[in-house]
Amino acid sequence: MDFAFTKSQEALRARIREVITAVVDDEAITATHESGTNHWPPLVRALGQAGILEEARPGAGQDPVALSILSSESQKLGAPFDSIGMALAIAGVLEAVGSDFLRERVGAGLLAGEQTVCFGLTEPDGGSDLAALKTKATFDGERWVINGAKMWTTLAHIADWVFLLVRTDSDRGRYGGFTVFVVPMDTPGITVDPIETMSTERANATFYDDVAVGPEWIVGDLHEGWQVLSVMLGFERGMGDTTALVPLARRVVEWATEIGRIGDPLIRERLAQIAIDAQVCDLLTQRTVWTAATGQPPGTEGSIAKVFATERYQHHARWAQATAGAEGLLGYGAEGAAAGGWIDHDVRHSVPQTLQGGTSEINRNNIAERRLGLPRAR
Ligand SMILES: Cc1cc2nc3c(=O)[nH]c(=O)nc-3n(C[C@H](O)[C@H](O)[C@H](O)COP(=O)(O)OP(=O)(O)OC[C@H]3O[C@@H](n4cnc5c(N)ncnc54)[C@H](O)[C@@H]3O)c2cc1C
Structure with a gap:
């Protein structure tokens, strides 16, 4: 086991520190703290423009250490990282198992640092046992219609997209019949309610009432959401x-x-x-x-x-x-x-x-x- 960074990893670390220290000043720290939202758009944009988000995107052919360098340097410098980590995990998933449509519509904006995504996994009745989730989508012949509720959806109030795990077939056993959708947050039927936490960070309850999306918004294969989720967890x-x-x-x-x-x-x-x-x-x-x-x-x-x-x-x-x-x-x-x-x-x-x-x-x-x-x- 060799923990030493290579020359190019050391160079990446230096570039990351340079971008963060140039963009994250006292005003940024105060603003993110007071908003309760661990996201500073100028930082994400600067990392995108410097090509660092693309370099840190996890997946085949990428340096697997780059993402952890970005994560740990951000945290050590006290820079807001939540939205960056979530964006990179999803960009990596889309690259690995997403369609060209999703890579272009969603992945490109995330890697440019221009857009944000939130995770809609946990539900009000329990998050540890994800396989028990109840939010479901049914096909009306043309579109998937999603109904249900999610809890603790961090960043939902500012996100462009939600990475949403739902049930699409209840006859496929405990881990079968799930599907992941990327849903545009401005789709009619989505409501976002704030949850103020003791840590002063804002989380959200999100509700999905007859939220209709086409099959092009499915990530990976229909009913194979568990596999998509395991790709994402691997990237984390x-x-x-x-x-x-x-x-x-x-x-x-x-x-x-x-x-x-x-x-x-x-x-x-x-x-x-x-x-x-x-x-x-x-x-x-x-x-x-x-x-x-x-x-x-x-x-x-x-x-x-x-x-x-x-x-x-x-x-x-x-x-x-x-x-x-x-x-x-x-x-x-x-x-x-x-x-x-x-x-x-x-x-x-x-x-x-x-x-x-x-x-x-x-x-x-x-x-x-x-x-x-x-x-x-x-
Ligand atoms: C600030 C914050 C932000 C979050 N952001 C997101 C987000 O962006 N997206 C998202 O989808 N989720 C998010 N979560 C949800 C988070 O992942 C869940 O809170 C977590 O998985 C636990 O689920 P739960 O809160 O439903 O607790 P539960 O699963 O209901 O657990 C309650 C208690 O029982 C214990 N417990 C449960 N099962 C077992 C077991 N088998 N053995 C022993 N003990 C057990 C737990 O440890 C816990 O102490 C966030 C949570 C917080 C607090």
Whole structure:
């Protein structure tokens, strides 16, 4: 296992940092924080124009490490990444299994950094068990008519497209009979309601009432949505939120310096621990990327990296808040707030991190059953 970047990967890393630092200034950070939407259009556009989105698109013939470099550099620099990660995963899926029509209508705009896509997977009755989803599409002889509801559809209020998993045939067993559609968000019958989360990030409930689309909007084969989904999940390998400890450490240093406690041995010891954990996160993520790059099927590496990174983030953020005392409880922009309120933000933000993209419990089940060979939990 060789973790060193090649010369061209190092060059890509430098270009990414250059674009991000040129476009993401304090105004961008404040605007994305206040909007609750982890998307900064000028950044996405600049990455598109620089050809970086195309380079980082996952798929055959591409450098599998490029996407993880973009993801981790963005997160380390505190740049909004959600919309970029989602766009690249879908552009990769369309390249791999989409039609020419979808690549031209949807993929091209995503890779140019001009358009955004959201994921319509989770439903109100439960997200961990995706195979139980109820949103369905029926064919009226000409078009597919979609009815149902999705929950936690991040970015739905700004997205151009939704990558929507629905049932198209209920007689094909538990994992058969699903189809993925890319649906234009301005199609009549789609309603988007905001959900304000404790992390201050906006999620959405989305409703689909007689939303009619032609068969040209199907991704991959009809009734084979599960395969399309597994292509997408494969592309997400190594792209998770595993670098949050880096900006957290920066904020703790900022706060401790400001109040003259940077020499405090307790704080220094904790900072060292955060740095060690950040390094472990990096290695675990690189292992996930390496298994993907060598063509191995998804194993438990992604689950291990996600559980460790998100739970250590939550643990250290809570320590920082407790140590900062009352100022640690003050939110973003409040006078006197520790690190300008970013410590409070980190504590809030670290909670959904252990849920979205697969909860800690589900990931632990995966590790227990597939890695440790323990019996199925249920
Ligand atoms: C901020 C945020 C943004 C999100 N963005 C998106 C998005 O853009 N698109 C999208 O489709 N989804 C999105 N999600 C949904 C996310 O993927 C789900 O929340 C997650 O998969 C869990 O599903 P659930 O919330 O329905 O919980 P449930 O599946 O109902 O689980 C409830 C609890 O039971 C536990 N549990 C469930 N099954 C088991 C089991 N078999 N063994 C042990 N414990 C179990 C879970 O760990 C959890 O603690 C987002 C979620 C959040 C919080």
